[in-house]
Amino acid sequence: MNIKIFTRIIEGGSGLGWTLEVILLLAVVLAPLEAGMAWAGNGMVVPAGSNPHLLVTPAEVWENRDHWLVIDLRDRQAYLAGHVPGAIHLGGRGHEMLREDRHIPFYGDEKVDPKRGRLIEHLEPRPVAEMERVFAEAGVSHEHTVVLYSDHEDTLPGYTFVPFVMLEYLGHRDVRVMDGGIENWWAHRLPLERTESQLPPSDFRARLRPGVIAREAEILRLARFNPSYLGDIGVDPHQFQLPQLVDVRLDVEHSGAQPAPPGHFLFDAVIRTGRIPHTEVNVPHWQQFADFESLRLKPIAELAAMYGGLDRQRRTIVYCYIANRASMSYFVLRVLGFADPAVYHDSWIIWGNNPRLPLVQDPGVKRLPRVPMAGGY
Template identity: 30%
Template sequence: MTSLVTTAWLADHLDDPQVVLLDASFKLPGATPTAPEEFAERHIPTAQFFDVDKVADAGNPLPHMMPSEAEFARTVGALGISNETMVVIYDTPGLMSAGRAWWMFRSFGHRNLAILDGGLRTWMAEGRPVTAEVVARPAASYQARLDPAAIASKADVLANIDSKARDLVDARSAARFTAAEKEARPGLRAGHVPGSLNVPFDRMTDPETGKMRAPAEIAQVFRDAGLDMERPVIASCGSGVTACALAFGLHLAGKDDVAVYDGSWAEWGMPGDTPVATGQ
């Protein structure tokens, strides 16, 4: 089972009843048009929208935190997805938020799962069709079983500063990591978790096409940043979305001992006693 499918493969399987296509595009708060608005205007035929802001723990004040097993099962079942369904996920730029949906499915035990290489960007560049029509699928029964090892908490990250048991990799831009640029979310401090490494999420893809780099190239990107590919990893970012792009890149490179810090900088950067470093 491959974790990455081509646009040609998807075009051949759009009408396969065993394949469900999800658009998991996401934009930061305040960006317009919103991802749901863009989906309503045009998306790949048969796609349904997977809203990472809404498939979330509504009771948590942090943005789009992991939902409960029951809530995830209810949501994906309503999309016509069973545990046997082949799920293909894409986003608009190639790999920005598709990794978040992929990681959520993986964390809840789904393995028949892939990301569309190059996303909507490549699909449209090749002149393939898009539509505004949404075709609902019959609801399905879904069972979700969360793997707790997939998620790292603030307490885990705090403990790791001293233990250094895992490498912590931050997917934000270098300017945000070093605090040269302020955080977009109001009230957050700027900087990074002490001891963390910086691998901006867009390093996983070719900037010209949005397609994934080769697994060996991805592994080298992490090594160049100081990551030991033999050690377990915690991936972090601004709010738990692009960290999952790193998790997907590491997966393609053959590394799955990766947890995502779900709260990420939206939690760590709040005023308080969590330590913050600046500079490189």
């Protein structure tokens, strides 16, 4: 029922005995719908144009097992120990199959050759031809509805969402993620399969969407934007529709107190702390989980509230430390219906290691000591 239909009922009479209280209540409920929103059932509003279908449940995967192509992103041993029936495997962990090692500039260690830098594994997207080969050998085509899943070990740091970003970068138009991973499948007591599923090779070819991955030049133009100077010369800086930059790292990274998450395995791989100038908001990726036991995402209305200050029609670029957490946040932006989201894949490990690139820190911030080694994201 929209407001126009509701008005006709009130004006023409319905025989339902409307009271003033009911009329006012319905007006309050219908106003967000008329404005292009919908109620989520918990008193929160879901933006119109969102894509909730991108996040699927185990029950939906089971119901569509004959129609959807499911890809298990875990390592091969975990896959063979028990996987979603019919799920295929890429031959290795999903994000590792799609990213290659990279030498990064590093100025803080005399043992590192400044001309070559420091080698970091699985840091940079592989060339398009290599990613095409990975998906072609697995039998993936653009006609498939592709559903990705992994486990908590991959989901918490964001690894699960890297293949989502890469498939969208390659132009696939129907990629989804199973909420909560294999642990959620177990919780639903759905059957497992231990035999390997394989498809005939396909002729997968990229239909490249280069804007999915933001490059340094675009970020640098934004970082060097000087609205004060424009105002001084009589130019309105608001006329420029610049991208919105979102930092999804921890608050201690965003402020400049630490270069990486506490205990990160690459904690000492960057020499500078802080954030990229003109970062509009800090939305730590972990806040998007409903809880740390299930690692399912929050309801869409709650996620929308976290990004409520941003314009969903403007280009929105997310960054973190090594692009894993940013990949998860890119997925959330896609679920929320952001028109032009992107991942700055170089992220802080590249930006923070280049003294020629600008940064900002919170005033008076003091660098905190590192903590014992742990996992990394």
